[in-house]
Amino acid sequence: MLEFSGWSMPLWYTAGAVAEHQIVIAGAGVFDTSHMSAIMINGPEAFDLLQRCFTKDLNACVSKSKTPLVPGRCVYGAYLNEMGEVLDDAIVYQVAQGNYTTIVNAGMGATVSQHLKAHAAGLEVDVTDLTDKVGKMDIQGPLSARVLMKVLKSPEATLKDMAYFSFKGHFDEKSVAANTFVHGTIPVLLSRSGYTGEFGFEIFVDPSQLVRVWEAVLEAGASYGVIPCGLAARDSLRTGAVMPLSHQDIGPCPFINHPWPFALPYSTDETAFTKRFIGDRILKLRETAEHTHPFVGYDPRKVSVHDPAVVLDSDGEQIGVVLTCVADMAIGRVGDRIYSIASPDKPEGFQPRGLCCGFVRVKSRLSQGQEVELSDNRRKIRVVIVDDIRPHRTARRLIDEMMYDTNSYGDGRHNET
Amino acid sequence: MKEIDEVNLPENFRYVETHEWARIAGDTVIVGITDYAQDHLGDLTFIELPQVGDVFQKGEQCGTLESTKAVSDIFMPVSGEILAVNGALLDSPGLVNSDPYGDGWLLELKPENYEEIDALLTAEAYREMLGGLE
Incomplete structure (x- = not known):
């Protein structure tokens, strides 16, 4: 408990x-x-x-x-x-x-x-x-x-x-x-x-x-x-789905430059807000704020965010902190791709060992695919900055395909937009 | 979590305060973690073990146990040289949860001195110690 x-x-x-x-x-x-x-x-x-x-x-x-x-x-x-x-x-x-x-x-x-x-x-x-x-x-x-x-x-x-x-x-x-x-x-x-x-x-x-x-x-x-x-x-499920934990991934830090732009009142081209609201002035100064990115590792080994854990660039310079680090035990790497146990095209006999994943907050924007090192008192692990973590999630599937036993639900093609 | 009297502690094994067990097998010692430890750690997801030939002193950290909850250290119950490690745990770390005293063994070592083994806790003494932790 x-x-x-x-x-x-x-x-x-x-x-x-x-x-x-x-x-x-x-x-x-x-x-x-x-x-x-x-x-x-x-x-x-x-x-x-x-x-x-x-x-x-x-x-x-x-x-x-x-x-x-x-x-x-x-x-x-x-x-x-x-x-x-x-x-x-x-x-x-x-x-x-x-x-x-x-x-x-x-x-x-x-x-x-x-x-x-x-x-x-x-x-x-x-x-x-x-x-x-x-x-x-x-x-x-x-x-x-x-x-x-x-x-x-x-x-x-x-x-x-x-x-x-x-x-x-x-x-x-x-x-x-x-x-x-x-x-x-x-x-x-x-x-x-x-x-x-x-x-x-x-x-x-x-x-x-x-x-x-x-x-x-x-x-x-x-x-x-x-x-x-x-x-x-x-x-672990919410992390693999790139959802924040309040007071851990989001909190006393300007709510901008993060993987959740859909939580803000952006215009269609994401250049402006469509309304005024409390806190909006600071968010408009986004250049000065830190950046939050999802990451995924190569095996289930984690760092402890309580240590705390920091983010190191390729020169070993500290560039940020680790907010969440867990293992999604339904995903694994095969070649250069990540599959989930729900992936319709997963390799035969796919048995994932799990991948560490989570969020980092860093001083300046990192690009997708960039590799960084996470370090706590125990170990250093290599991870990759990504846009998304667990593939083939089902949250947006059309409900009419999900109500009866006779329908298939695993092919991932019929999502709501 | 299991109650202390539900924790499985084989009588012929010896135990350490840090929740490893040791079983004497001829002139070597097999080492694992106790039922209490696996129950508290929860599902194990990754296990780092030492290299065969490594030598450690009693109480030295010789590996890690990764669970969904946290990372924990494996400590040497007695001083000695690593003779073998359980390679099956690389693909199936859950064996430590399902069979902590059998297929979930961690390593086999050659002890430096048998007096250290004699000083390890009996099942009864370890269970008594667990009672004090609750």
Whole structure:
């Protein structure tokens, strides 16, 4: 068990972290994520408060065509301070007109609520911190929809055509949006999103009903090999999917020059922001800021970011620090390519030994393919700066191909754009 | 994690405070890590072992165990020369988790003096020590 922001969380369950990581890529696994906090932002000017505080332009943020946020859709971004530093990253759900819910990280409900209230002067809006009042579990992996087909009320109507970063229902039975149920009567907010890079869902529910939903999903998933997964697999899956951990990869540092430009309100050509927001002035001075890059190594050997670990250039000069370093145990190198256990064109008999991967923050921009050395008190390892880590992820697969046993899901050709 | 009384500790093995085991096999000693150690480290992902012919003193670091969680050192339970290492662990480090006292052995050494072996912990003494760690 690990102490994590006041929550006691298992690093792994009985299957072990490697099996848990791999099942999410090849099957499905469930995560207890009740440590996340929810905040409700309601009122005629809730939109204006989010435009002021959240890094996405809610008028231009849905899919590649950048259409406005509408009820039933959600978007990923961050809350920044005036220095352009990250208070926390978050997802904003539009429940209805003037009715939003934002999900922030463990222990951040009070901080982000206070930040929102502090910037709500003159706006007609209520901010309500729901910390410890919402239970949450995730089911992640290509078989997730098949499992949910067995526990949802009206499963086909609920899941059909459900887009990546859309949601159905609400965890509050009194909400106007409460129309999605597990076990017939338990209201849930079912969000097609997650923190693994794989196809799947986040399920928000009243804490009193969480255990029932958890058990129902595990029971329905038993025939699909679904197992509970711990914090270690969650960390390695999200890293392989190039997703940041708040307060580790992003935090007290200007939120710019990183692999997550989609979290900022860029114009289509990424030269300007389409709105003003708190922290934007500093971000526009991007030339002065440091750069965050993903990297991948040659075997599973890691450096310890707690040592701390530093980045060395070819002359042995220290050019930055290591933010995250884990092993993605579902990928391996064959020749000059990286394959995943989910790669449709993987070599016969492919049995990956895993690759170390993570994020570095360096003084000046590095180019893709550039090799650097990471060093801690124990060892030095060679890694390559990359744009992406684990190939053939399933997060964006078309859901209608993922709902029934008869359909294939492994060829990776039918992604949403 | 296993409870202390669930940890498998074969009676005929000897143990070290740093969670290695040693088994006397004729005039050599086989070395691995205990069930307690593998349970706490979690899935092993990579193991670095010494070269055959290397000589280490008791307590010296002679390799590393990489788990999904962290990197840990392997310490020599007694002084001696490395006679063999378990090459199967290169492709299958998980053998240490699944069979820590059998196929998951780490190395074989030629001890310098047998008094060091006599001074190692018995299963009973090691289990007692584990009880104090919890």
